[in-house]
Amino acid sequence: AQSVAQPEDQVNVAEGNPLTVKCTYSVSGNPYLFWYVQYPNRGLQFLLKYITGDNLVKGSYGFEAEFNKSQTSFHLKKPSALVSDSALYFCATRGGGYQKVTFGTGTKLQVIP
Amino acid sequence: GAGVSQSPRYKVAKRGQDVALRCDPISGHVSLFWYQQALGQGPEFLTYFQNEAQLDKSGLPSDRFFAERPEGSVSTLKIQRTQQEDSAVYLCASSTPRDREYNEQFFGPGTRLTVL
Numbered sequence: 062a063q064s065v066a067q068p069e070d071q072v073n074v075a076e077g078n079p080l081t082v083k084c085t086y087s088v089s090g091n092p093y094l095f096w097y098v099q100y101p102n103r104g105l106q107f108l109l110k111y112i113t114g115d116n117l118v119k120g121s122y123g124f125e126a127e128f129n130k131s132q133t134s135f136h137l138k139k140p141s142a143l144v145s146d147s148a149l150y151f152c153a154t155r156g157g158g159y160q161k162v163t164f165g166t167g168t169k170l171q172v173i174p
Numbered sequence: 175g176a177g178v179s180q181s182p183r184y185k186v187a188k189r190g191q192d193v194a195l196r197c198d199p200i201s202g203h204v205s206l207f208w209y210q211q212a213l214g215q216g217p218e219f220l221t222y223f224q225n226e227a228q229l230d231k232s233g234l235p236s237d238r239f240f241a242e243r244p245e246g247s248v249s250t251l252k253i254q255r256t257q258q259e260d261s262a263v264y265l266c267a268s269s270t271p272r273d274r275e276y277n278e279q280f281f282g283p284g285t286r287l288t289v290l
Contacts, residue, residue, distance in 0.1 A: 102283070103283055105267075105281040107278040107279070155275050160205065160222050160229070160230060160275070161222055161230065162267075164217050166215060167216050
């Protein structure tokens with residue numbers, strides 16, 4: 062079965078500092094990994110995905126993620142956090158013959174001015 | 175173009191009532207998904223359609239939950255005899271016409287269901 066884990070319920074970071082939101086995965090076959098962001102009272106928005114190839118994936122709003130096969134991780138990163146980045150972030154996986162997306166439990170990112 | 179839309183955005187039901195939640199996917203999107211998101215949790219898969227065919231309903235929590243997509247576009251999720259544990263946000267998503275496992279999904283804003 063496909064699964065992803067987000068070990069941190071909340072991450073606090075000062076505005077302007079780099080941020081990292083952690084995700085580890087357990088999948089069979091090729092790992093297709095995604096990051097989504099959810100703002101209050103809104104649906105999920107796609108940020109970026111890893112399919113194959115370059116381990117550093119660049120996405121929307123200056124976010125990027127690093128795929129690490131040996132550590133089975135797909136951490137979300139941004140060099141300089143903005144207050145407007147404060148939201149709920151979900152790591153997800155899709156694959157192994159399944160059409161559905163399996164989400165992590167989410168990490169609340171709080172960027173402090 | 176328009177994104178995925180859902181209606182109503184908010185629904186309050188008394189325990190035992192039936193509810194119907196609507197999803198309008200992005201035009202031309204073949205794949206449509208329903209998810210349930212409980213407070214403080216990640217979305218959980220409910221069911222999946224490819225055109226009008228319901229290919230996976232393994233996530234539906236009970237036989238009180240029923241989904242349909244009769245013409246391969248708009249979908250309705252129906253919950254019969256609602257219970258308090260059904261209170262959640264119900265998210266609909268669609269995916270590109272040639273959907274593959276590496277494709278992202280496009281989500282609607284969700285319907286927040288509160289069962290009293």
